[in-house]
Amino acid sequence: MITKYSYGQCECKSKKPNVIDYYQTWTAEEIRADLQPRRTEAIMIFDNIDYSINIGCGIRSNNAFLGRAVYVCGRRKYDKRSAAGTNHYENVYHADTVKEVIDYVRSLGYTVFAIDNIMRYKPINISDYALPQKSAFVFGQEGTGLDEETINMCDHMLFIGMDGSVRSLNVAVAAGIVQYEYTRQWKTL
Numbered sequence: 001m002i003t004k005y006s007y008g009q010c011e012c013k014s015k016k017p018n019v020i021d022y023y024q025t026w027t028a029e030e031i032r033a034d035l036q037p038r039r040t041e042a043i044m045i046f047d048n049i050d051y052s053i054n055i056g057c058g059i060r061s062n063n064a065f066l067g068r069a070v071y072v073c074g075r076r077k078y079d080k081r082s083a084a085g086t087n088h089y090e091n092v093y094h095a096d097t098v099k100e101v102i103d104y105v106r107s108l109g110y111t112v113f114a115i116d117n118i119m120r121y122k123p124i125n126i127s128d129y130a131l132p133q134k135s136a137f138v139f140g141q142e143g144t145g146l147d148e149e150t151i152n153m154c155d156h157m158l159f160i161g162m163d164g165s166v167r168s169l170n171v172a173v174a175a176g177i178v179q180y181e182y183t184r185q186w187k188t189l
Helices: 028-038 052-065 098-107 148-153 171-186
Strands: 043-047 069-073 092-095 111-115 135-139 156-159
Touching (some): 043 052, 052 069, 092 098, 098 111, 098 135, 098 148
């Protein structure tokens, strides 16, 4: 079952919440209402992510680039503090399995992309791929990545091209890059 995380009460510990100057005097509800009509169609799906900071940073990237929604799948829920307050303005959902989210977004007309760099699946460099407007991106755990069953549920696999010696990026960085590339293709930054 897919459930929406509650926003919770926005209690800022400092005098200025982590928002741009324009929103400094607005309530969380007012900010959410202002952002909603400007959101892109991008959806981020985090499958069994071990580290809450990766999910929180993914939610923060979703806010920065105004993605449609974030889905957190699996047994773990995330520590809302890791989103640095952006969870108050975002559409964040929890689901027991990634399959139910993939089935749901596909029913809405989305193309689903596994984000990983497993060469036997012949992934395509995200910067070389014309992303459809209704794109959903699935991210797996650091170290193990996405499992074969999840990869097979996706329409394509995309990877982020890199030039250094490191094999992969952490989930938080990858989510930000994917959001940026989607936004670059579909919205004027």
